Every structure is written in structure tokens, then in C-alpha cells.
Amino acid sequence: MISPGMTILLCLFVPFVGSFLILATGSRPNLRETMTLLTAITLFLLVASIYPLVAAGERPGIDVVEMLPGLSIAFKVEPLGMAFALIASFLWIFTSIYSIGYMRGHHEENQTRFYFYFAISLMAAIGIAFAGNMITLFIFYEVLTLCTFPLVAHHGTEESKRAGRVYLGLLLGTSIAFQLFAIIWTWVITGTLDFTKGGILAGTTDNLTVAILLALYVFGIGKAAVMPFHRWLPAAMVAPTPVSALLHAVAVVKAGVFTVLKVTVYIFGVNFLADINVSEWLQYAAAITILLSSLVAMTKDNLKARLAYSTVSQLSYCVLGAMLVNSWGILGGGMQIAMHAFAKITLFFCAGAILVAAHKTEISDMGGLGKTMPFTFTAFFLASLSIIGLPPFGGAWSKFYLAYGALEAGQLALVAALMISSLLNVYYLLSIPFRGFFGRPPETPGHYSRPQSDGEIHEAPIPCLIAISVSTVGCVVLFFYTDPLYNLLKQIILP
């Protein structure tokens, strides 16, 4: 019917056109929200239609335009990208449903602008997922930074401005200073930037250069939030919660770790890196990030801040997996993208629900809230279990593969780090639903209180609950129904 190449272009075209339709229907909110949902559903269906091809081993692609002599903007779908695109487009549908409840319940301003940039950001995320060479990925990576910025600074307050500056400064800074540098250097060395199985750098230059390049890539991909370039993530929490949920639990951050994995597998080549053993210190950098950010998360009372640092920690799981440069590590990293996406988006959905329904942002104020918002807190509890890595939740699988990969690499210290991190997760995540169900309500009003119309706290708005339930169920489903994902990712690591 439509060629795969055209489908890929449509996947980009649909959110782009959708965003302008949203802009056009801005004055009629219900119509506008319908546009968003239609766009999201269409995008997911298009992305899903490519899945059978990729699962069968095909790599559909298309060259769009030659930008520089020898370099084109080109797309090629491979398993990692397929997984990322599926997750992002699927979760967009439910984030849109959630946003409807949240934005209206919270009486947010400038909603049209919000939905507009949201759609464009999704287009950029799909562009990253389907990129066929590093330059195309870089282009959409930068586009993603730029069009998520208005979402981060949505409220327009002094605080948003400051956060926006950190966000833009860190992401643009690392990408231009390190990533672009590494990209051009790769181009100079190899003469190509195409993503190729087995990498393009093998046998082209000395090991020191490869080591430096790897470091430049890992730290230049600021969206993967490896310390010390992680500050943008907690700063971005000033954004409305749907932004934090989809973008900073799914699209933006997953784009970061996805890029790290993609660069590791397709630019450097897993076997090549394993042979020359240059990634070891980066494994430790990832491990330090995992532990340090978990420790910081424990000190945070603001729920979104705690979740932000938890995200930083979880992202470095993927980076660790990539830097282990063995099959299990890559598999674990890829799985973590999926598992963490569903779990974290649930947690953020719940945080937003608590904000809208109970107007509370600080954990210490949430005592006893579980009694009035049982559904929300139960979902929070279940998603936390996934993050901690307990069956029957998807997070168990990714943790398992990562630990196994660390064992295979003989890095017992890293296994220990993963275990310690799980323990810390228990503490700082489970304490929240615990306090919610068994804690006592605070005597005095919390830090953030708005006079309620009827003085009562109730459950979150229905659209929010729908979204929460879908993502929570997703966490469970991913535990039992892992095979498609596993088979997809296996294609990368097989020779």
C-alpha cells in the first residue's frame, strides 16, 4: 500500500501537521484536544505498522535530502529505534488523555501553545528514533531540545525562566561542545556517519582516540543525564506535570539513553569496544551517577524533585548497560528503556494527580492522603515496585539482565551498585505510598495550598486516572509479555 519509506516520513509528517491543526483549533478547546488525540493515535498506528517489518529482520529506510556533499538526512528503522518509537507514540496517547484532565483541572494558561509544542516534540522524538545516520539524529536531537524548552518554561515565572536557562544551557552546551565535536571528528576519521551494525570505527584509528570519542559522545549526549551534566533534569521539573511525565520520563530522557545505546552499537560496535576495553571507566561514571543521584533523591522532599533524581539514577542503568558492551548489558539497557518508561510515567502521573486533586507537592504533607486517593497511591506503589525491580513487574527483567551483564563482565562492584541502588529505591520510593496509607495528615497546611472550593480532597480527575491505570497495567504486562521486546532487541546483539 504505502511504501515503508513513505510510512516513515508520514510518522514525522503527522505530528507536524497535527501541531498546526492544534494551533488552528486553539480557540475551541474540545476540538483542539480531539486534534491532539487523533494525531497521537494516527502516529501510533503508523509506527506500529512498521513493527512487523522490523521484527522480521528488515530495515526500512529512506533518504530525504542531501544536506552536505556526502551527508544526507536519512532514516532507517532498526530494533532499538522501533522500540523507542513504539513506546513514545503509545504513551503519547495516554499522556494526552492525562493532560486533558490535568491542564483543565489545574486551570493552566496557554494550553494551545502547550499542545502545539508537545506535538512538535513528539515529531522530534520520532525523528531521533528513526534516524539513519548520526547527523540526522543530531538534527532532531537539537530540535527536541529547542521545542521542549517552551514546555519547560511554560509558566513564564522567574523560576521557570531560571530553570529554562539551565535546561537550555546544559543541553545545548553539551551537545554543541562535545557531541557535535565528536560527530565531526568521527566524520573526519571514517568519512561516514551511517549507523552500521558492527560500528564504523573499528580499525580506523588508535585506541586513545576511540576512548576520547566515546567519552565525548557519552557526556555530549546530555539528555542521558550522566553526572555532572544532569542538573537540567531536576531544573525541568518546573514544567507542568504532563511535560515531566512524557518528556522527562519518556521522550527526552529516553532519547538520550537511546542515543547512547545507538552510538555504542552502531557507531562504535559492541565487539570492537569490548575488544579494546575503553569503556570501563565510563561504567564507573554511570555507577557513580546511579548511586549519587539515589542518595540525593533521598534528601528531596518535593515529590517531583525526588522523581527527577530517581530518573537520573535509572537512566544511568541504561548507560551502564551500554558501557558493559556485552550482549546482556545492551539487552538490559534496551529493556530498561521500555520498563522505566512505563513505571516512571506512572509515578509522574500520580504526582500530577496529587497536585491537581490535593494541591500538595511536598512529601511530608502527603500523610494519610492514600485514604482519599487510594487509586493513585496504589498505582504509585505498584510502579515503584517495578522501578525497584521486583516481579511481577517489568523492571525486574531489565534489572536482571543488567546484573547478569555486569556479572558476565566480571564487574562484581557494579552488581553491588545495582543492588544497593535497589535498596535505596525501596527507601525513597516506597516511603511515599507508605506515608500515604499509614501516615497521619499534617496539622497545618502544606507549602503549597490553594483555598479549596469545598474544603475536600478527592481522587484525581477521570482522564488522569485512565492514563494512570493504563501505564500501571503496562508495567505488569511487560513482565509477562516480554517476548516481542526481547526478540526485537536480540536482533541487535546477534552477529
Next chain:
Amino acid sequence: MEVFGLFNYWIVIVLMMVGFYIVITQHNLVKKVVGLNIFQVSVFIFYISMSKITGGTAPILTEGATLYGNPLPHVLILTAIVVGVATTALGLALIVRIQKAYGTIEDDEIEAQESES
């Protein structure tokens, strides 16, 4: 030594430096323009000096003359003189306008007026 034979070129250098010095150090705008003129005159002399050929006569076709001086630099210099005149005229016109706008043509006074406002 060639020193005295190169007398013209020494003058060129002296005039060039004098003109340049005046442009840089004098505060009065008219004096700057004068300095610029002196600077340009040195270049004229330079070109004309290089066109003189030992034993050559004026570059006008005459009976019985076999060696002529080089006429090309003279032509080039006429062009440069015209450019110089135009520049001077423009510079002086600007000075008249500056005098009307600032009431002075000393550039340190102008700067003082600007830094006050």
C-alpha cells in the same frame, strides 16, 4: 651609498609618518583631515618617483626622444588624487555637520559630550 639617490623615498617615508602621526594624535577634526592629506600626498610622491627613469624624458611623444619616463604611475596618481580630493571634500562636509550638531570640532570635546548624555 644609495642614500642620497633615494632622497625621494626618504621624503615619502617622512611624509607618510608625519601624516599618520597627525591623524592619530591631533584632536581637531580638520587637522585630522589635513594629516590624511599629507599621508596621501606621500603616496603620490612615491608613485611619481617610481615612474622616473634615469635619462628618460617627460612621457610625451616628441621627435628625437628615445627614452621616456613611465606614464602609467602618473595616470594612477591622477586617479588617486581625485579620490583624495573627494575624500577631503566629504571629510570637510562631515566636519561642518558635526560642528552644527555638537558645536565643536575637537574630538575629545565631542567624546565628552557623548559620555555625558
Next chain:
Amino acid sequence: MIQAHLPALQVIIPLIAAPFCLLIRRSDLAWAFSLLVTWCTFAIALILLLQVNETGTISYPMGDWSAPYGIEYKVDLLSAFVLVIVSGIGSVVMPYARLSIEREIPWPRIYLFYTMYLLCLCGLLGIAITGDVFNLFVFLEVSSLSSYVLIALGKDRRALTAAFRYLIMGTIGATFYVIGVGLMYMMTGSLNMADLAKLMPLVAETRTIQAAIAFLIIGLGLKLALFPLHLWLPNAYTYAPTVVTIFLAATATKVAVYAFLRIIFTVFGNVPVLQKEFMTDFLMFLAIVAMFAGSFVAIYQTNIKRMLAYSSIAQIGYMVLGISFISVAGLTGGIIHIFNHAVVKGALFMAVGCIFIKMGSVYIEDLAGAGKRMPVTMASFVICGLGLIGVPLTVGFISKWYLILAALDKGLWPIAAAIVGSSLLAVIYVWRVIEVAYFQPAPEGAETRSEAPMTMLAPMWFLTLASVYFGVDATRTINIAETAAAYLLKVIQ
């Protein structure tokens, strides 16, 4: 038949049009006339470019006096490219100029503005097309003198002192250039560029020629505002009428860069002038200082025009850096940046002009809420600001790519890091404007949305879209730049 005389017509048409414009007293007729003339020159430039692309360098002896005795116009790929850029910018600026000039110059004197503009255009085109070094001086002075007048037409009285200062420095520069030409003539007896190239290796080691090189480089350096000879630029761009700033910022210094390229690589093409050890390092050093100092000072400016002027100094640093690499990649980067900067800076200054005409101020703090009041203009500013930074999909990215590529090719990774670092500085000063425009609420009583008139918006958006188009599909411009670079470096003949 006319086709054969196009090189001459390229310069003669605006030259003769200028005194005609003087006779047309009515401002709107003067505008229409210059618009027509400019579009004519653009058409000629395009035809010349297509011709050169197909058949190779065009040689046109003026008055049929053959070189090296007569003045020869030589159009090769680089000259044609510069011709297209200059006349193209002129053609886009002219529709814009009608309303902008009416705001800034008193009605009875507008025809004088157009007269001077045509002369300036003639001068710039002449520099790009001539193959004779003294002829280059003549056109250099024609364009410079008319730009002094154009700058002095600004409303603020500081325009006069700016023009005067530019006059002094520019004349010194041109005179240095003429001294260099004289020294070259003394040793070789020729003024024709191709002829000089042949004769130069015989006399290259003499003190005279070395002095000539020094004078030529300094003279042209003054004209292209190479750090530290840039002091005339900020004031001249800030206080000139907006249209003048747009036109000069996008063309004048670029044409001087072109002249620099011609002298170094064509006239001295057979003599490794720059390859002498310290010369490339010296130029590289000056370029990098320009890049950082220009961007750094731009960050602290409160006047947008001044900020963009300092940004231009930094951008010229990029061009000179590209040249100092003396490799095909480096020269390609420098040449393509001529085009890219012309497009981006032209659009940025046009945005400033639109802001000035509607909001009456060019100070950043007065831009509060401009994002809502003039969304179309500010959108253009944002896109071109991203072009200045060098974000991919804009034209600026292409230049940065080639410059970093050239640096890495030569193994000069600290220089590559410097290029990247100064791009990050550009983020800061572009960001300041965006923050005020979009994040600060508009002052009381100024909420209404009022965009600039269409004749000003259209040219600005034309340049903005061009900056995106040539950033997405840069193959055409890169091919021209790369071929020109290879030709200059004698990699291909």
C-alpha cells in the same frame, strides 16, 4: 550580443543609474528606479554565475584593450558567487527600504540616499568583478566613500562622528592598499592580477614585495574589520540608518574578504605568502581573538544593533579563520560563511528595522513582550539567531561544520574547541533578546499586536527561509564554495 558585455554592464548599469537617480527628485520614483536597477544587476549576476558554472572563467577586456595593458574583468566562480550575494542582498533590501527609509531620512532627501546606494552597489560589484589591482582600489574607494555618506545619513548625530571615524580609518586602509599596489608595480611592472601571479615568483623574495604584502594585508584588514582593526565598525553599524546597516553588514566587509582572498590566493597564488610559518598562526590567532572578543562584548550590549555589530566582528573572525587553514575545507568554510552570514545578518538587521519602525527603539529592554506584539518578526529573529549559533537545519551549522572539519583535518583540535566555544557564547547574546521578548510582559498600554508592514516582513522572511533552505540542502552552495576554494588553492585549474 548583450550577453558578451554582461561583465561590463554589471558595473556600468548602477554607475550610470546613480546620476540619473540624482535627477529624479521624487522619493518614491527614486525608490522604484533603484529597485529596478538592483534587480537588473541581480539578474546579470545570476546569468554570469550560470555561465561561469558551465563554461569556466569569463575574461572581459575593457574597451577591447587586452590584458595586461588594459583593464580586464575576470569572472570566475568565486567572483560570480560574490556578485550574486551582493546584488541578491541589494535586491532583497530594496523592497524593504521603501518604508524603513521614510521613517529615518527626511522626505526631500531620500533620493540622495538612493543615489549613494546605487554608487555603493556599483563599487561593491566592481570590486568583485575586476581583474586589475588598481581598478580594485578605485572601486574600493567608490564603495567606501558612498558608504561614508550613507552612514552619515543616520538620524542620531553620532552617525556623523561614526562616519567620520570610518572615513579616516577607511582612507588609511585604502591608502595602505595603494602603497602595496605601488610596491608590487615597482617590482613587476604589471597591474593585472593574472599577470602579477605569473611575474610574482621571480621577485617574491625581495624586501619590496614583503613590504607590499604587509601593506596589502593591513589595508584590506582595515576594510574587513579584522580584529584589532575593527574599531570603526560598531559605531558605524549602530548609528547608520537601518537599511544602510543591513546592506553594509551583509556585503561591505564580505567584499573586502573577497578582495583579501584574491590578493592572497590569486595574485600571490604562486608564492606561498601565508604558508610562511608564522603568518597562518598569526591570522589564526587574530581570528580566534575576534571570535571570542566579538561574541563576548556582544553579550554586554544593551543596544541590539550594537550587539549584532559586535557579533559581525566575531563572524568575520570565522571567515578569516577558515582562510588561515589554507586547505580546501577551510576555504570552503570561509567562503560559505560569506554567503551564510550575509543571509543571516541581513535578516537579523531587518528584524531590528521592523522592531524600530513599530516600537521606536533598538534597545533590548524596550523589547519587553515583543514576542506577543510582533510575533512574525520575533519568530524570524529566533530562527536567524539559531542560525548565528549554528543549530543544525540552519545555514550557520553548515559553516561551523566545515570550519570544525578543517580544524580537525589539520589536527588542530584546540582550534576546533575554540570554534565550538564561541558558538556557545552566541547562545548567550541571542538568548538575552529572546528572554526579554518572550518572557517579559509588555508594558502598560502597549498590548496590542501590530506587525511591521508587509513590504518589510516579506524580504525579511525571504532571507529567513533562505537561511533554513540552504541549511537543509546546502549542496548547491557548498559545491560552488568548494569548487571556488579548490580553484583558489590550485587543486583544480
